[in-house]
Amino acid sequence: MAFDLKTNNLSGLAIITEPDSALRATPENFVNLYDYAQQFQPELIPEMMFANGKGSILGFIRATTMGKEGTFESDSIQHSEINRLHNTLTATATGNVFTCTKAHQLRVKDVVKISDGSREYQAIVSAITSPLVFTALSDGAAFTFSASSVTVLCDFSNRHAKGDSAFDKGKKWSPKIYKNYPHIVKEYYEVSDSDLAHKTWIETPEGPKWFNLEMERNSTLFDNKAELTAVLHNRALDNAPSTLAGFTQGMKGVVQQVEERGNISNDYITTTVGLSNLALRAKRQGTCREFTVYSNHMQMRYFRELAAGVNASFLNGSNYGAFNNSTEMALSLNFVSIFIDGVTFHFTSWALLDDPTLLDANGFDATSLAYLMVPTGTMNVTEEGNVVARPYLTMRYRSNNITNRRRQVKFFGVLGQQVREDKSSVEILSEMTNQVVGANSYFVGRKGLFYA
Structure with missing residues (x-):
């Protein structure tokens, strides 16, 4: 191999080693590493690694919402779902x-x-x-x-009989109304102005931009908390001690809504019989026939062993993944698809479930999720009297013609509004909620005997 002098450092970013002295770090030219890679160099996203990984658990919301986001203005959002056609x-x-x-x-x-x-x-x-x-x-x-x-x-x-008059009474379907509530998540980062000099300038097609490593870590932590909240937060009960003490109750996370009006299970799925039972339940609950199963390591292991035996005795008898490929290729990609009894299941690993500082920590490793199974596609719901097609999961953010609180970043000190102290700070805020439609088509599985 010939000598190859790289223009980038090991992070893969186009670093400006001698920035123009006229450049000033402002909120307008601040960028975090993920946003930079996503916009300018997407091939770098898998390489953004730290000692124990970047720490980011993002991915579930982006994947399951089909990239769709919505807004809301009131203190709750609601939609209605019509009951079954037959009685x-x-x-x-x-x-x-x-x-x-x-x-x-x-x-x-x-x-x-x-x-x-x-x-x-x-x-x-x-x-x-x-x-x-x-x-x-x-x-x-x-x-x-x-x-x-x-x-x-x-x-x-x-x-x-011939000549009979028609019925004088029609059928009625009473829609069920489901609500969710806003949830404000905040994070704060403070640094002395002296340490703020430790910033890195990056050349981009939109001009020089800067980032700070600790601010980057703080930003990732905020994004993680927002996703954890959207998926796992339980809305405080009306009579809970925290509510009676005056604290806000927050939103209902995805898992809570599935546990309230969806499908739940104990232990791991280990056999095709278990998958067949899931397929039958899916047929009874709705029209969706394709699901993505976000799984922990042990559940992925069982799926791998299970998939190895599906149609194993037939030449070209299996199609693993969303495209034609071999069993070995699909397994090396850590992605397995199985079509069983008329229903397709796509299995993929979810880092959150195996993180020893989160849901695989001591104690949680026996009680947390083994998998979360999400329907693929859209469902018709009624909103404000109109029937609209919604993804099974949509993230919504408080917004009106004055402000958008999707992800507000406020800079203070030398980065923004001046303060007397010799320090600068950053506040990140998001006011959000989620909208789960067709929760009866979701499945939550716990590792052990969790549900009575």
């Missing part, structure tokens, strides 16, 4: 009379299917006593129910 109810049957656990919305001449667990019946509704009670006549052998628990498939069919 299947549990009822107590005595003879021809059926008492349902919730409103049936049936009409005379509706045809229903009834099952008691061993037999099925078909019947036509002959009378409506109340929103919970109806009478139906069998289309076959007479009913022999005596205070029996049955399942009624309400939206099956109806029968009318």
